[in-house]
Amino acid sequence: MSLFASKYSKSSYRAISHLNRRCLGIPELKQIQSHLIIAGAIADPFAAGKLIAHFAIFDLSHTQALFQLLPQRSTSIWNTIIRAFIENHKPENALSLYKQMLGSNFLPNNYTFSFVFRACSELCDVSLGLMYHTHVIRLGWECYDFVQNGLIHCYASCRSMKTARKLFDASSKRDVITWTAVINGYLKIREDGAAKELFGQMPERNEVSWSAMINGYVQMGLFKEALEMFNDMQVAGIRLNQSGAVGLLSACASLGGLEQGRWIHAYIDRVKMEVDRVLATALIDMYSKCGCIDMACYVFEKMSCRDVFAYTSIISGLANHGESATAIELFKRMEDEGIRPNNITLICVLSACSRMGLVEEGLRIFKSMKDVYGIEPGSQHYGCLVDLISRAGLLEQAIKVVREMPMNPDSYVLGALLSACRVHGDIDIGKEMVEGLDEGRLDHSGIHVLVSNIYASIGQWDDVERVRKGMEENNVKKVPGFCLIEVEGL
Template identity: 65%
Template sequence: MMAAPTSSRPTTFYLSKVCQLFSFPSLNHISLKSLPWKKVIGNGMASMSAKARFGWSKGGAGLLESPTFDQSRFDPTPQAEEGDMGELRDTRGAVSGDSYKVLPSDNKYLKSNKRTLSLLDQCLTMRNIKQIQSQLIVSGTLFDPFAAGKLIAFCAISKRGDVSHAYLLFHHLPHPTTFIWNTMIRAFAEKKQPIKAISLYKQMLEKSILPNNYTFSFLLKASVDLSDVLFGLQLHEQIIKLGWESYDFVQNGLIHLYATCNCVALARKLFDMSLNLDVISWTAMINGYAKSGELEIARRLFNEMPERNAVSWSALITGYAQVGMFREALELFNEMQLAGFQPNHAGIVGALLACAFLGALDQGRWIHAYVNRSGMEFDTVLGTALIDMYAKCGCIDTALQVFNEMPERDVFAFTSMISGLANHGQSAIAIKFFGKMQKEGIKPNEITFICVLSACSRMGLVEEGMRFFESMSATYGIDPGVEHYGCLVDLLGRAGLLEEAKKLVRAMPMEPDSYVLGALLNACRMHGDFEVGKEMVESLSRRSLDHGGVHVLLSNMYASANQWEDVAKVRKGMEEKKVRKVPGCSLIEVDGVIREFVVGDWSHFLNEEAIFLLLGIDKQLKSLGLDDDFISNEHFSL
């Protein structure tokens, strides 16, 4: 740990104190909630020489000696092969190998061919870029810091570039500048290769290159992608030591890191200490509180923001949707548009999730039309959200159309489509989609198998269901969970194979939950097995899983057999245990307004007319020979 300097200057004193506070001997034993904090003073500190302030003679290598920097946690970035030099020499086929040799030291700062470099912006393909590279080789200016930096930056960051070629160029530079190191770290961080970005940082320190504020902003993004708060703390210590903590985008990166990694208390302390808060700082905190489920605090911060942007609105919309506050999510989405902000990708996905749950089909269709008008990127996340919305709002054909129009489809898109088809009574097509998914080489996940097993259960496909269940571990290496066992129990129970279902429950590698035992209880009701039904209720009661729905199911079993004394006993037992069934709730969109209907709520002024109409529908359904369970008297009971 660094000793506190005796300098009388307050900036140096506070900086040293914070360095002491963050120089932990072992971060593995630190409670993130109890970390001490001090305010660090001085924007001008960053311009001072780090070596002069801390007496370092090793440059960036000194950071590797920090007790908190663990070099072994990240694999090194793959090194370019020496044989790859031929690609650099022969980019046009007419460049001699001698022209690529490192220039003598007296030509180190040879003026770059600026006219050639100016053509980079006109390049459309990597072939064009390599032609410019060849011209730089011929002119002997490829190793000039300005030329190399601009060429590598274009290859690494431009959409028309190639990060692997940029790394090849970078690897053969004799003396990459800090700017070039930062360019490569940024490229890997932006292309979701955080391990490579962090490995480059380690190499940078090993070569005694001091990082700057840009280095840390890119590294913090890599830490967010890894959800690695430990490495983030290591970076935070080094940021303080080098004096970059007061730069806005470094502060924002730290706040975003802690907020994203569920260290909201740390993020808030940084937020409260910051002198130059901007919309990014506020949005990071709102996003952190929203992800941790603290929506009240998130909304309060949102209301206090001096200025907002589309990202701020979308963070709160997504937060509401993720915790099930769908009505609030849609209301905020509408407020956002009234305030003159155009919804972005995240806001659109959050609003579609809310539309799916609320059955807000008109709003969902408007959002779909907006996506088409605005030219928003139609990626797999957005496509899956649209499929889910249309399927849950009853428009399975439109969901299928969206699926077919998707340029790329992943496991989530297929799973959403399979689930929608199964829920709309098209289980056979759902199973065919599973086969199509396999043919396209997309590996199913746990949720996919739940949907497929549910489809088999609805169709009574016992053999197919068993085959899918066995393939989970045998073919895909997925250990079946309690939900998968529940689907299989439901499949066997619906097919009348109660003994097989009971054997499966007894052989489960985990304790059965209310879903599994409830599926078996429902099978007992369907086939009139009262003894096993009572056994299931007792088993649920012992596990404290006997919620109201279980008792109602047993009561209905007795009622269907006209055993009214047993019905009364079950109801009396519910009263004694103070067990109540959670009221059912339905949502429907009428003229663009979401309306909610709750079982037992008789407050609506048209209630009598609605009940009369439902009884008429019930009578017609029974006249068609449909099962009494389709609309039970339970729906009309007080």
Template identity: 65%
Template structure:
């Protein structure tokens, strides 16, 4: 029987690695018996291809039938929890890890750091980081990224210094996080030094993402001409992130002419999406240039450009719910509208005017 489980699991894994996810799931469902490796293979497969809710569902099924998850399965479901913002489930898994004596190694520790960071619990993430007996570049980078994404850029910079002091060499992703932190803190000179350090000290040639961070750093500081020079002289073609960073800098500092050139470059790459047009229209409006505002709107109509609706995820009682702007198909739409109206009335009673229309 053990040999049968191994054979079936190998087939599931084979389908998964070849990208045939549906066939992998069908094979998994047909298995006469499954062990921890079988379940973890399916969880990891779903997590790796971005099917996070499916990964969570398989983990929950695994708990129902009483199979103890192994290391790989826990790492996979923690990844899903992070992307879905399923904090309650993530906390439960962390407690499970402690109860069952799992070693907090570098892989599991980093998975917990990433989950807590993505769920907004940066102090819990740091606690896990400090509890780890060994920390590699991935653990440091995950924690630095968490600080940077939560606006705690000074802590991100301090941790980068600690990382170097402890002899852990940063990788490409580490530098993206550090450069991003420099941009948010307005540390232009330090950001330039970090950018140079990549190649001069660590032998890492900057990629398009690093150039994008440098352009963002300069753009935020109002150094538009220097940012434009970086874009023109970078050794690879700028992508939408690089050009978008330049455009955002132009928008923030009213550099309309450079913004026009940037939009033209985006259009040549077929990347002039709705956000680009809206940003240009807002720039013209800020300058009271209503004629150009109308021109932008006309171009949007001719190209049939539409704004992509916003989307958000929220976890309630362990279930992740997705909401899309303008979508009224939710099965509990009436209850949702009622709850919003109640909040609206409560805010108005406190002297706040709500600037939105339910209908």
């Protein structure tokens, strides 16, 4: 720093010293940038690197523009900008910068490769990982911890477990992160036995490795095993982290395990775990799916900052509990707060409109999908629209929607229409629709049953037999209804 102070003014030195502070906003950073440019101190790689690192926290486009204007760059600056794109989930941009770095005659170091392999992991592109692995070997960085861990994590993320395990077994500097990466890889390819065996061999386990096992079980649908893993974790004296808590709440939601979900909620409160938006949304989803909608609403209202996922979860829960009016009110509140809905939000609110018979409101929301939110309606959205219109008895209009859909109607759309035909007793329209269907579209047992029932209601027993026989020949079985309830906490 003494060389810097002698080359540039004291005011420039003070500007650089300000960059050592952590809590700097955009206005302050732009003032420092202007001062460094005027003083010529922006040419100093140390100063420029500090400035870019701060800007990367707030404004990636400004960071990139500043980077392009730098008169002098260093490997450290290249690493900073590459890392910024990685942390903003833009792996393609990060790898593009890596190529520019090589083209500018800057040699990557071990830190560069750790970011490069994170990009490959996020893209799940094993061919890229293999290519950059050759760069590592050629430049002699394969023995460094960051690089080894990055390679193992990359291959495991890309489900190339033979290579990942070979590197893991050859590594002499395995830490908890390395072990967890390989366990996660086995869980991704559903090799539960290998994951559990490796987990049992770990010399040291922390909350990350335990949570990886819990979430792995949840992703595989092994919900009871996930809850058992949590019990073992408590016996081992390891505290649950947010990621593990989200996984466990998902397991409780899938099992309908309200009491277990409540217990986990109490645990979260007892250990004073931060309830961020992700965790709060998991609580809302668990309470909604376990039949405790009042508690779901309580958690939602306690949130200090709500996003589209929290709103979608509570709107879905309310609609499924027969509180469609409240669900629609919340959707309007969401719109007023400027939170943009996603595909799932719109399916939930259209379904609520259908149950309430709010045809005009439903049509407004459907139209707003493309006009306001830029979302192309999918088959499920059209299914909700058909259900909304046909429930109101507007069967001709519903058929018009089905015929003008940009995609072939699936079982969801056809089921909504045929159900309405039966309910409203309009057999002729239902019969016309059935006879116009291509057999290839009848891809769900419920549709076959509805078709059969429509023929039966007008006494066309030969057609009933034909449909039933077709179901047998194509091995289409009627799926029985079922429900999940908790019995004595199980």
